[in-house]
Amino acid sequence: MSAEPVTARETANPAPGSGFTGSTDDQEVLLEINSLSKNFGGLQAISDVSLNLRAGIITTLVGPNGAGKTTLFNMITGHIQPSQGDVRWQGESLIGKAPWRIARKGIARTFQDLRLFTHMTVEENILTMMEPGSWLWQPGGKSRKARRYSKVSQIMDRTGLTAKRHTRALDLAYAERKFLSLARIMATDSRLWLLDEPASGLDPNSYNLFLQLLREEVKEGITVCIIEHNLDIVVNISDRIAFLDQGRLLADGEPETILNDPALAAIYFGER
């Protein structure tokens, strides 16, 4: 492993990022993280992190294992309550709110270990994401129901899962499970997607499809925040990068700036 900084020029992709052009600093702030901290007993998992997630771009959280990236996601989505600090979604504090309430506000997430509804079919996995209300009958009657099923079919087409419509999630291949995880989040009407290592372990074809899907969604107005270890992916899709280490935010800015910083590279490759 080299500590040499990785630049966008070294990747195969001629147009890195989501396709967004312009300064990310000018984008509207969708989610504000203010002085967020989390202690687990004596362990300081997150320490005074402040970060803005800006609309319509892909922000990547990078950092070595144990940096606190997933803990940050868990605090945003309400799965873990912070010890201190605030998370504000379009100006409204999310602290103390249940995960299901936060999800209904428009923040969707995937999990590193996927957490699919394993005994449900691909179709049911996607369909149930469109039914947060869980009433016995969803409002809107037959026309809304037809629209939901049509959207499910469309999502399965885009993610290459149509042939697996009636297959249980448990019986899917690894890459298919990854795409089902993405398909589920695509089914929500969420404005912000938090993706925890969504492309790890994908073969080149699947990886290219993943990038294509993500770029298409960002173009449609979705804001994405990704946790990723693979620098090739980081370089290819990031519009902005936040670098975490040992629970602290060390840097936040444009990919060129972050990836060309030798000090950050040294931390990332464990050479400091």
Added chain:
Amino acid sequence: MTAYILNLLVLISVYAILATTLNFIIGYAGIFSLAHAVFFGIGGYTAALVAMNVSPEFFVAVPAAMAAAAVTSLLLALPALRVRGEYFVAASLGLQVLAVTLFSEWKSFTGGIGGVIGIPAVELFGFPVYKPWQFLVMALICLAIIIAITRTLVHTSFGRSLKAIRDSESAALASGKNITVIKTFSVVLSSALAAVAGALYAFYMSFINVESFMLDTSVMVMAMVIIGGTATIVGPLLGAALLMLMPSALTYLTFLPQTEIGSIQQIVYGLAMVLLMIFRPGGIVSSHPGGGK
């Protein structure tokens, strides 16, 4: 012989209702309750008291039994369902132990160890139902209605939510599902429907006591669900039939010591459960013998 078979069929129907209602929460919501016999008992005692003191009319006694079980289960579900699955099992076990004590000691309600005797025949629109075949028809109709209710529910968005919670609570939460409300509703509904079995049992036997509502009944009903096949319609019915028929079948095996039939039955239950968990963890009727639900 006919009376014997009719008796067996009525009891199978009653336990099939219990197994179907327990399957609703075990198979579809992943909530393992060891207190199902409590709601069976509350249904039985309430229906008996209503029949003796108010009216033996089916449409009075059974709704009263369902309401009593629903309220009791709500008291259990609200605090207990906020915790993870294994803690709910412990909480339900606690309720089962507590309920047996109450059933034994609360003499004004349950008659204590002696139980409630002289329960009148249930009436349907004023007509008493006391012949075994009439009772069998009534029990089968109740079973069919309960199967229809649970089957309909699991095919709605509510059912998908239950299954989502069963497979991953955290992912269900992240998809916007209020899992506390969904789980509470499922437990309350399951308990209320289990009370129907209790009411039918009380009317059929015309006598009930705590012996029928103890932990071994909860375990037996759970065994019916697991052996038959969780998250299936037919599984709990098959499980109820097998486990109710087994004691009778064993008596025909004359080479077995007849005084030890009870112990042999327990050994067969245990062995069947262990073998099923190894070779067919989804139960006999599972469509996914490799371990699916």
